[in-house]
Amino acid sequence: MIRPLPPILTVSMAPHVHCGRTIKGHMRETLIALLPATIMAAVFFGLDAVRVMAMACAVAVATEALCNTLSRRDLAVDDLSALLTGLLFAFLLPASAPWWLAAVGAAASIGLGKFIFGGLGASPLCPPLVGWALCRISWPEIMDTNASMLASTLAAPLHELKHFGLDAVTAIDPVSLFTGHQLGGLGAVHVAALLAGGAFLLVRHHIPWEIPAAFIAGLLATAWVYRLMDPTAYAPPLFHLLAGGAVFGAFFLATDPASSPVGRIPRLLFGLVAGIMVIIIRVYGIYPDGVPFAILLANLFTPLLDRIRPRPFGGPYTLTQEREEDSVCKKSCG
Secondary structure, eight states, X not given: OOOOOOOSOOOOOSOSSOOSOOHHHHHHHHHHHHHHHHHHHHHHHXXXXXXXXXXXXXXXXXXXXXXXXXXXXXXXXXXXXXXXXXXXXXXXXXXTOOHHHHHHHHHHHHHTTTGGXXXXXXXXXXXXXXXXXXXXXXXXXXXXXXXXXXXOSOOOHHHHHHHHOGGGTTTOOHHHHHTTOSOSSTTTTOHHHHHHHHHHHHHTTOSOSHHHHHHHHHHHHHHHHHHHHOTTTSOOHHHHHHSTTHHHIIIIITTOTTTSOOSHHHHHHHHHHHHHHHHHHHHHSSSSOOHHHHHHHHHXXXXXXXXXXXXXXTOOOOHHHHHHHHHHHHHHHO
């Protein structure tokens, strides 16, 4: 009796080589990067901040469990993605936000921003920003940080700039903005803590450097152009970088892997578009801080930017590439 030989080649589905990282590990390290800003939010805004963050995180996890159950999928709340989405959404809320606002926004972030498109990794828009946009448009008075915290000794610099002009913010110390002494989103205003968390993610290679670098460069360059046009009407670039949620958006929202493009050039263009749109919205829009809307608008360009790809190795040339090479050859030979 002849026994069959064992198979020489085993064919399986990709990926064939695993780097050792997991979704849960990625989410855990992102939560660690947000820990300094979480602590600063609790210190500056007290138990109100803890209440809002806890409610948003709890509702986000519960909504994901419900969506998994209704869609007959395995429960995936243990991968920490819903917890991260809830915390990112809470960072955009004021400390005075009522419990129902945090609950509605967190549920919308998971249901409308994530599961309606197919779940983790399939959303064309940054999920926390979807929930924020729904709440900001539906309940603008409650989402208005400066109007809802009139008893606070802090000021909302972008609100002051929008409604009272440049003279209202000239006395604001950039160091105070850097250390988080301003009204705004719970965690979005703590620039120093967010920079520490962003540096941690860059060192760990969890986010691409191109997006935050291009985002900040686009924001600073556009603000500098407006400043050159009229120094008496437009705030300096450093003010726009430190005020509001610019740093938070650059490192934690614009770098969402599902809604941001792939490739170095697309990422650079994506960051530039988002950074430029921040200043344009702040100058011409009705909303003081244009970071969330700017990133949502940039998300819409992601499918177009993803079409910018290098030519495959050994692949055919396009007609334009052939003409360019022919012209180079003619010039060198002529």
